[in-house]
Amino acid sequence: MKKTMITGVQPTGNFTLGNYIGAIKNFVNLQKSHDSFIFIADLHGLTTYQEPAKINKTILDLAAIYLACGVDPKETNFFVQSKVDEHCVLGFLIAFQCRVGELSRMTQYKAKKEKSGGSVDLGLLIYPTLMAADILLYDAEVVPVGSDQRQHIEITRDLGERVNKKYGGMFKLPDYYISKYGHRIMNLQNPLEKMNKSAPADDKGTIFVLDDVKITRKKIKAAVTDNDNKIKYDEKNKPGISNLIIILAILRDVTISDIEKEFENSNYGEFKEVVANEVERFLLDFQAKYQKIRESDELIKILQAGEKEARKRAQAKLETVKTKMGIMI
Numbered sequence: 001m002k003k004t005m006i007t008g009v010q011p012t013g014n015f016t017l018g019n020y021i022g023a024i025k026n027f028v029n030l031q032k033s034h035d036s037f038i039f040i041a042d043l044h045g046l047t048t049y050q051e052p053a054k055i056n057k058t059i060l061d062l063a064a065i066y067l068a069c070g071v072d073p074k075e076t077n078f079f080v081q082s083k084v085d086e087h088c089v090l091g092f093l094i095a096f097q098c099r100v101g102e103l104s105r106m107t108q109y110k111a112k113k114e115k116s117g118g119s120v121d122l123g124l125l126i127y128p129t130l131m132a133a134d135i136l137l138y139d140a141e142v143v144p145v146g147s148d149q150r151q152h153i154e155i156t157r158d159l160g161e162r163v164n165k166k167y168g169g170m171f172k173l174p175d176y177y178i179s180k181y182g183h184r185i186m187n188l189q190n191p192l193e194k195m196n197k198s199a200p201a202d203d204k205g206t207i208f209v210l211d212d213v214k215i216t217r218k219k220i221k222a223a224v225t226d227n228d229n230k231i232k233y234d235e236k237n238k239p240g241i242s243n244l245i246i247i248l249a250i251l252r253d254v255t256i257s258d259i260e261k262e263f264e265n266s267n268y269g270e271f272k273e274v275v276a277n278e279v280e281r282f283l284l285d286f287q288a289k290y291q292k293i294r295e296s297d298e299l300i301k302i303l304q305a306g307e308k309e310a311r312k313r314a315q316a317k318l319e320t321v322k323t324k325m326g327i328m329i
């Protein structure tokens, strides 16, 4: 029997090459061999204020991005999280199983709290309990994510296990799927920081997938490197060039040493030119697919079909959970 796989992305900010390489590309590669679910995490997006009039458009934009990245609705149940209410109900029940200390120790929470000057909304603290519900609701065993999400998958396992022990086995426990390379694509201007989709639209270190390719070329040419001028992977001492090596290797589906070998006699200028060409080739192909899908009527029909299957599975699971917890008459 196929294992169930699930992943999601918030419809906030602007989708980056990091999101593609770190999460969606892995999902796309595995979708056929798994019982696959992918959702637009609009409820998670609401942990920060979103302008109500813009939310629908943003969801459809992101849906078109997923499909243009290769998510295949024939292989994958593709839906919007808020359309399946069971996520919220299970999120609530899971939150009761969690200790405040566990949540306040999450790295992402601590970083965001610090950034905001210490005062944060409750949503940011309990975000991992909703994420745990998203995964446990479908008995997902595989969750392809970037490395920033590792801790959230670990707490999902802990919470699932805790409920199983307390009320009797009801959840399968998930594992993260984090690729060896590409799980943390770095900002081109600051290769010690993750490339984020919440970066400002004019950020010179972030490659947004809907960027004009002329802009992307400039960003890659201006990427911060070092003075060594050798195309050698060394994350610690050469984070900038290592980041570019990973981007090129993954877009070409080759290994890091293939890249090192091919460019052993090249300088940084020549190498950046090749990376820029490869990213441009990827983006032009992606953007053409995106435009076509975004304008088509199929988009909403695809989401509705995915929602139907997701709801069926989620309802059945929630009934089991309620019965085990004793909240059914």
Ligand code: AQP
Binding pocket: 008, 009, 010, 013, 018, 019, 020, 021, 022, 023, 144, 145, 146, 147, 148, 149, 182, 183, 184, 185, 186, 194, 195, 196, 197, 198, 199
């Ligand atoms: N730079 C990255 N490299 C590899 N994987 C990444 N992911 C995100 N950034 C990178 C993975 O993409 C999936 C969706 O994550 P998200 O919706 O939380 O996107 P984000 O860019 O992390 O969002 P923000 O709000 O811009 O950043 P944060 O919340 O970190 O401040 C996930 O699987 C993620 O791991």
